[in-house]
Amino acid sequence: MECKKCKALIPKGEERAHKNDVLCEDCYIDVLSPAVFCDPWASFTAESFKKNNRTTAFTESQKIILKVLRETGGLDSNDLAENLKDQISWEDGERDCAAMHRMGEISFENRNGAVFICIKE
Numbered sequence: 312m313e314c315k316k317c318k319a320l321i322p323k324g325e326e327r328a329h330k331n332d333v334l335c336e337d338c339y340i341d342v343l344s345p346a347v348f349c350d351p352w353a354s355f356t357a358e359s360f361k362k363n364n365r366t367t368a369f370t371e372s373q374k375i376i377l378k379v380l381r382e383t384g385g386l387d388s389n390d391l392a393e394n395l396k397d398q399i400s401w402e403d404g405e406r407d408c409a410a411m412h413r414m415g416e417i418s419f420e421n422r423n424g425a426v427f428i429c430i431k432e
């Protein structure tokens with residue numbers, strides 16, 4: 312399987328599905344990482360986060376994500392999306408995750424080859 316983004320050959324079992332694309336693990340982390348995430352909304356949130364105190368800076372959907380992550384101890388994006396689907400769309404969830412990663416609230420961890428989204432200790 313070829314990575315949609317960097318065209319690298321992905322070893323069997325290490326494909327990561329992102330939306331309708333198949334990505335290698337590096338690109339997948341890239342996509343989820345706010346380092347390459349240039350959503351003005353995310354920067355805006357990060358800015359307002361600095362100005363306000365921690366509890367009021369979170370949006371409702373971010374609070375939901377943090378609650379799920381706290382209860383589960385971290386989930387990969389598929390499981391997180393599954394957990395959130397009744398409450399928020401994964402489009403928003405993904406954006407919130409990137410924004411909160413930028414705030415330093417959550418981290419992306421590699422656990423047994425899967426990318427897990429976790430609360431940063």
Ligand SMILES: [Zn+2]
Nearest residue numbers: 314317335338
């Ligand atoms: Zn790639």
